[in-house]
């Protein structure tokens with residue numbers, strides 16, 4: 756099953772002479788349970804793609820389906836709830852709340868959701884899994900970069916999202932910590948049957964993922980026996996929904 760589908764997605768920023776076409780006719784399907792890496796040079800449109808997938812921004816043209824629902828058809832309120840329940844985000848700069856301790860940072864997305872109770876057992880399990888249970892009463896400023904990113908990952912997983920979107924999650928980490936964090940993401944992907952879409956600059960890490968999506972000048976490329984050419988929708992399983 757495809758958990759995420761981009762159909763003829765176009766994204767243009769700005770107006771008139773300041774226009775930047777960040778994405779052009781993106782057709783992409785991500786299968787449930789896939790751990791996909793997005794690679795490409797700086798400015799190629801990777802973050803734009805991820806932001807659109809998570810409904811943080813809207814496409815200029817085209818449709819995005821998450822779990823079969825077109826997110827562009829949701830009201831703002833519906834989108835906020837849908838996003839909170841289905842999508843977790845991890846960014847390069849961790850984006851933790853400095854005034855909250857580790858535990859409260861992780862529980863925060865759940866407390867936002869008035870329909871849900873904080874599942875303390877699950878949060879404990881997550882923190883243990885990520886090796887930060889002992890740090891639960893510490894504040895972000897007291898932690899190393901790798902520890903802060905683990906907290907950010909735990910926070911992204913707190914609502915048990917079906918999809919995890921990570922934008923260069925290891926961009927600020929040393930290579931040993933990078934390997935650890937990627938290992939944790941993979942374990943989580945398997946354990947909680949998640950789909951992960953991760954932007955990375957690191958080709959070696961991308962090679963360890965289930966799939967590599969290459970973006971160049973706002974288009975998806977497909978590399979085959981040395982040939983690089985735009986990916987056609989037919990290769991991605993037909994054009995049924997687009």
Ligand SMILES: Nc1ncnc2c1ncn2[C@@H]1O[C@H](COP(=O)(O)OP(=O)(O)O)[C@@H](O)[C@H]1O
Nearest residue numbers: 768769775777796797798799800801802803804
């Ligand atoms: N908010 C924005 N306003 C105007 N242009 C933007 C904005 N965000 C990104 N861009 C432009 O869109 C293109 C793609 O950017 P981005 O998706 O951030 O690329 P990447 O993440 O691959 O580095 C770049 O040319 C960038 O300058």
Ligand SMILES: [Mg+2]
Nearest residue numbers: 801802803922
């Ligand atoms: Mg980026």
